[in-house]
Amino acid sequence: MNHVGFIIATYGVTFGVIIGLVVYTIKQGRNLSRTVADKDKPWT
Amino acid sequence: MSTETQSFKGVGTPTTRMYGLLAVIALGWVFLGGLFFTPEDAVQGDAVRIMYVHVPTAWVAYLAFIVTGVASACWLIGKKHSMGFDRVAGASAEVGVLFMAMTLLSGSLWGRITWGTFWVWDPRLTTTAFLFVTYLGYLAVRGLGGTAQQRARRSSVIALLAVLEIPLVHFSVVLWRSLHQRATVLSPDGDIKMDGLMLFTLLFGVFGFTVLFAWLVSHRQRILAMQDAQQTSALDAAVTERLKEVQA
Amino acid sequence: MNMSTSRIARAVASKDLRIELRSRVVTNQVLPFSGLVMIMFAFALDNDDVLQRVAGGLVWLATLFSLFILVQRTFAVETYDGALDSLRVAGVNPQGIFIGKAIALFVQLIVLESMLFIAAIVLYRVNVNGSGLVLLVTCVLCATAGLAFVGTLYGGLTAGARGRETLLPLLLLPVVAPVLICATRATESAFRSGGLTVGEGWPWVAVLAVFAAVFGLGGLLSFSSLIEE
Numbered sequence: 218m219n220h221v222g223f224i225i226a227t228y229g230v231t232f233g234v235i236i237g238l239v240v241y242t243i244k245q246g247r248n249l250s251r252t253v254a255d256k257d258k259p260w261t
Numbered sequence: 262m263s264t265e266t267q268s269f270k271g272v273g274t275p276t277t278r279m280y281g282l283l284a285v286i287a288l289g290w291v292f293l294g295g296l297f298f299t300p301e302d303a304v305q306g307d308a309v310r311i312m313y314v315h316v317p318t319a320w321v322a323y324l325a326f327i328v329t330g331v332a333s334a335c336w337l338i339g340k341k342h343s344m345g346f347d348r349v350a351g352a353s354a355e356v357g358v359l360f361m362a363m364t365l366l367s368g369s370l371w372g373r374i375t376w377g378t379f380w381v382w383d384p385r386l387t388t389t390a391f392l393f394v395t396y397l398g399y400l401a402v403r404g405l406g407g408t409a410q411q412r413a414r415r416s417s418v419i420a421l422l423a424v425l426e427i428p429l430v431h432f433s434v435v436l437w438r439s440l441h442q443r444a445t446v447l448s449p450d451g452d453i454k455m456d457g458l459m460l461f462t463l464l465f466g467v468f469g470f471t472v473l474f475a476w477l478v479s480h481r482q483r484i485l486a487m488q489d490a491q492q493t494s495a496l497d498a499a500v501t502e503r504l505k506e507v508q509a
Numbered sequence: 510m511n512m513s514t515s516r517i518a519r520a521v522a523s524k525d526l527r528i529e530l531r532s533r534v535v536t537n538q539v540l541p542f543s544g545l546v547m548i549m550f551a552f553a554l555d556n557d558d559v560l561q562r563v564a565g566g567l568v569w570l571a572t573l574f575s576l577f578i579l580v581q582r583t584f585a586v587e588t589y590d591g592a593l594d595s596l597r598v599a600g601v602n603p604q605g606i607f608i609g610k611a612i613a614l615f616v617q618l619i620v621l622e623s624m625l626f627i628a629a630i631v632l633y634r635v636n637v638n639g640s641g642l643v644l645l646v647t648c649v650l651c652a653t654a655g656l657a658f659v660g661t662l663y664g665g666l667t668a669g670a671r672g673r674e675t676l677l678p679l680l681l682l683p684v685v686a687p688v689l690i691c692a693t694r695a696t697e698s699a700f701r702s703g704g705l706t707v708g709e710g711w712p713w714v715a716v717l718a719v720f721a722a723v724f725g726l727g728g729l730l731s732f733s734s735l736i737e738e
Contacts, residue, residue, distance in 0.1 A: 220374050224296070224310050227367040231314045232292060234363055235473065238356075242480045246272035249487040257490035260274050260483060337734075391683050398680040405670045415666060418731045419680075422662070425727055426684050433687040433716055437694065 272483040280476040287469020291317070294462045303454060308374040313462050315367040317470035318360050319389075324474060325357025326392060326423075329399070333420035336413055344489070345482070347413035350420060351403055352481035354396050356474060361393040384438055388431040395423045409489050514605045521609025526616060528586055535582075535617055539575055540624055546571040547628045557634065562703050564633040565696030568625045569689050572618065572656070576685070577678050579617055580660040583610055584668035593668060593736060603733035607661055611728070615657040622649055635700040644710045645699040651717035652692040658724040659684050666735045684724075691716045 255261055273281075295313035302309035332350035336342060368386070369379040380386065403416045455463070529535050550567045554560055560567075587593040596606060626645070629635055637645060663680050667673040691713040697703065698710025 219307050221307070223370045223374055224307060227311045227314055227370050228292065228296060230366055231318060231363050232288070234359060235288070238359060238477065242477065242484065243271065243273075245484050246480055246487075249484060249491065250271055253487040253490050254494075257487060257494075258272075258483070259486075260272070391686060394679070395683045398676075398683065401676055401679060402666070405676075414734050418734050419666070422684070422727060422731065425723055429687045429716075429720055429723065430683070433690045436712070436716065437690050 272480050272487075274479075277476055277479050280472050280479075284469050284473040284476055287465050287472065291462060291466040291469060294458070295466070299459050299462050300456065302459075305375060308371065309459075311367055311371040311374075313466050315364065315371055316463060317466040318367065319364040320467055321470045321474045322357050322360040322364050322389075322392075324471065325353045325360060325478075326396060328353040328478070329357065329396070329420050330424045333417035337417045337421070342410070342413065344409055344413060344486075347409070347417065348482040348485040348489075349478060350417065351400075351485055352478045354399055354403075354420075355481060356477045358393065358396050358400060360474075361389065361396070365389065365393065382434075382438060384431055384434040387434045388427065391430045392427060395426060399423065409492075514602050514608070517602055517605025518608035518612060521606055522612035522616075525583060525586070525610060525613030529582075529613070529617060535579070535620070539578055539582075540621060542578070543571045543575045543621060543625060544628055546574060547625065547632060551632055560633040561635055561700075564629045564635045564702065565700055566689075566693040567633070568622070568629050568696065569652075569692050571625055572622055573682070573685060573689060575621055576618065576656055576660055577681065579614060579621075580664035580681070581674065581677060583614055583617075583661075584664045588668045597736065603736060604729050606736075607665070607728050607732040610665075611657045611661040611725075614660050615653055618653045618656060619649070622653065635702065637699055638701075638707075640707045641699040641701065644695060644707055644714065648692055648695040648699065648710065648714050648717060651714055651721055652688050652695075655688050655717060655721035655724060656685060658721060658728050662724065662728045662732060662735070665732060668736070687720055688717065691720070 250258065291313050295310050299310070299313070301307045329350045332346045332353065336344075336346035336350065339346065368389075372381065373379050399416060399419050402419050403412055405412070405415065407415075547567065550571075551560060554563070584593075587596075597603070626649075630637070659681065663677060663684070667677050667680070670676065695710040695713035695717070698705045698707055698713070701707065
């Protein structure tokens with residue numbers, strides 16, 4: 218593979234950011250749903 | 262907090278779990294297929310592999326801003342001023358800004374390989390950069406504080422002003438660049454001959470990133486809803502506290 | 510626009526201009542600041558030919574820097590003792606307030622730009638002929654109207670908000686980028702810098718006029734929702 222550094226950087230950043238955002242979102246959702254009453258969660 | 266509020270953990274539902282599963286499958290394929298299984302391009306060589314993540318992230322970034330604009334318009338026009346629209350607009354802008362940053366980064370890396378420079382003053386690139394900065398401002402306005410109604414009103418107007426602004430920016434950059442047109446810049450994805458597997462990987466990637474976007478927005482807008490609810494209940498508690506003090 | 514809106518606009522504009530005339534902040538601080546910016550550009554670029562070539566862009570950059578200060582001032586006088594709230598509670602038509610504040614901002618900007626253009630002629634040795642002057646004046650009027658409208662719009666939004674000093678440029682700079690591009694190109698044509706002819710400047714003025722019209726209309730429609738809280 219030529220330009221391997223550029224390609225790895227692109228894939229690393231893209232998938233890294235996505236995984237980070239997904240993990241952050243799940244964690245934030247769990248933490249918040251522990252403190253918020255069920256009536257404020259219309260999707261449940 | 263009492264235990265009964267813990268009856269449901271997290272913000273997932275069967276629908277979002279399905280989105281999540283589809284996104285994992287599609288993104289997994291993009292990662293493996295894009296990096297290893299697809300052939301290299303006759304002209305670009307391995308650099309074409311950047312396309313499989315660059316094009317879908319760019320698509321999601323633009324889609325996010327369209328969703329933000331439409332949701333803001335719905336909030337403003339709707340008689341009920343339903344806060345759901347405002348949260349979708351906000352969640353979509355959050356996701357969009359992040360994807361726009363990734364698009365600019367992967368695009369400039371790709372440009373360094375194919376054009377020899379990280380950046381060209383091409384209207385599409387310039388408008389994208391302005392879109393990024395404009396929505397950073399939008400998120401800053403959302404963070405100004407105040408009640409949910411105030412936030413929704415301000416941010417929906419800002420989002421609609423951005424819809425006015427972006428075509429003007431694009432048009433004036435087009436006019437500006439048409440003056441000193443040097444060597445024509447080839448569109449990076451213009452001269453790629455795609456075989457079946459390459460096309461499939463690209464389209465499957467666009468599909469997977471779109472499903473990922475739906476997953477992210479539906480989760481994040483629920484988080485925003487809970488944050489609003491938390492703020493309201495904290496306010497209520499403070500008011501009750503104060504009333505007790507006054508009565509005592 | 511009915512009678513009362515235009516009367517409110519005139520009252521707000523004359524009030525703002527009177528405040529600025531008495532406080533002398535614009536004449537004693539903003540004008541010297543932008544003059545200094547023009548001198549700093551000359552230090553940074555350090556070449557007579559380059560300065561002559563880019564004079565148009567420098568004038569408009571200096572205008573944008575000063576625009577942030579002027580917009581902040583024009584709303585600082587309103588939020589200082591809750592004047593904006595009083596106006597709103599009194600049921601004053603927000604469109605009148607919008608037009609009035611935009612007019613006041615327009616007048617201040619025109620004064621500032623006149624000084625900057627004189628500075629460009631003196632310091633950067635540009636020259637303008639008759640037809641160039643017509644183009645220049647039209648360009649300045651259209652560009653300034655656009656700047657005054659967006660300045661009032663976003664100034665009203667950030668008025669009273671935390672961290673508005675930094676938020677305002679972040680919001681305003683991307684929006685005024687088309688003005689910078691078009692006004693600079695039109696001004697360069699008026700100065701005939703880099704072999705441009707005066708006639709080449711007019712399409713840019715047309716874009717500036719569209720910009721002013723779009724944001725003038727957008728401001729009229731949305732200003733009430735921005736300040737009404």
